[in-house]
Amino acid sequence: MQKYECEACGYIYDPAQGDPDSGVAPGTRWEDVPSDWLCPLCGVGKDMFRPVED
């Protein structure tokens, strides 16, 4: 599954890991991450993320 990187701080959203601390279960695709989810490192919104090459 496609990973996404936070352009602000470099955090990588990995769908395999999800973000359980924010209620996003492992296996959640980027498209299914809630629109009000925030970067767990720096707090910016989904609009600041870009797809990354593996």
Place this chain on the structure above:
Amino acid sequence: MSGAFEAVKVSDHVYWVGAIDWALRDFHGYATSRGTTYNAYLILSDPVVLVDTVKAAFKDEMLARIASLVDPGSIRWIISNHAEMDHSSALPEVVARVRPEKVLASAQGRDALARHFHWDQPVEVVADGQELEVGGVHLRFIETPMLHWPDSMFTLLVEDGVLFSNDAFGMHLAGSARFIDQVPPELWRAEAAKYYANILMPLSPVVAKLLARAAELKLSPRVIAPDHGPIFRRHPENIVRLYAQWSRQEPQRKAVVVHGTMWQSTARMAWAIGEGLAAGGMEVCQMPLGAAHRSDVATELLEAGALIVGSPTINNQIFPTVADVLTYLKGLRPKNLLGAAFGSYGWSGQAVGLIEAQLREMKIDLAGEGLRLQYVPDDEGLSRCRALGERVAAAVVERLGGQA
């Protein structure tokens, strides 16, 4: 060599060679009422290593402290744990003077330095967990992204057990004492809490994860050497324990009442609300803006259970000092708070609703309906204020599962 400024020994290999900024009172909007220090550290290995630098204006003080030990030209490596200018703005001049063999930083640190100095200085990137040997001692690098910038990194001097923690575990406290054990405990705890509240509070989940990771990595530093304030050379676990506590942001029976006022009407409402809160068993911290600084409001909020915000309405808006604090607090993302809004008004009275909207945006649950009183509060109005305070106190006590 003997000069006015000397290095201070920290451990077998490490010396403090920083600078004391006795005069600083405003650190990008954080009231530093006791000044600060910019800590740089010299590792007397062969070759010599400098960990971080200082604010550019203090470069000569740092170089003088280095010169009290060794010729600054003998520095071969410079480690930049953090690109923020209070630790890096002396770096270009120091590099020009010393001509080190290597400047080391995290990958994000290299990029951030380039975007500060627009220089052609090569920076060698160190990876998370990487260990380098220098003259018989070992340096281990631990990336700490968003503690508190993307580039932030710790360096551990393995043999001496000294953790150069950059901005983590620091405080703005100028003084002649280089070590925490020389400072009254209530003073350093208050300044460390203020630093945490104003710099690290929004990053509390990151702090909690880092502490868990540090335990896994068995870093167990014997000394924590931050880049601001005194050094923890004994019982560094004390500050680690405080960080664990603060990162949980556990609410106490404490209410912070913040208000701005034009003709003392909103102020009188604040005092009456405070009476109700206290009667309901809360510790009350009144923060009248103009007298209280936004950074002290943040500190008081660190372990509070309620935030109550008051503002008069001026030209259909929130009073500017209140808007300032709300913007600041929103960024600090305080957790586990109940809230309420209040204010006196003349004819339109929008401020209370505007504050409530901001509190909701901050995910603060409103514990009572906002209270607006026209012009000057009378006895009945002040009784309603007291009742609002009592209502918020009861809600906090209930949330904390206690008896009034």
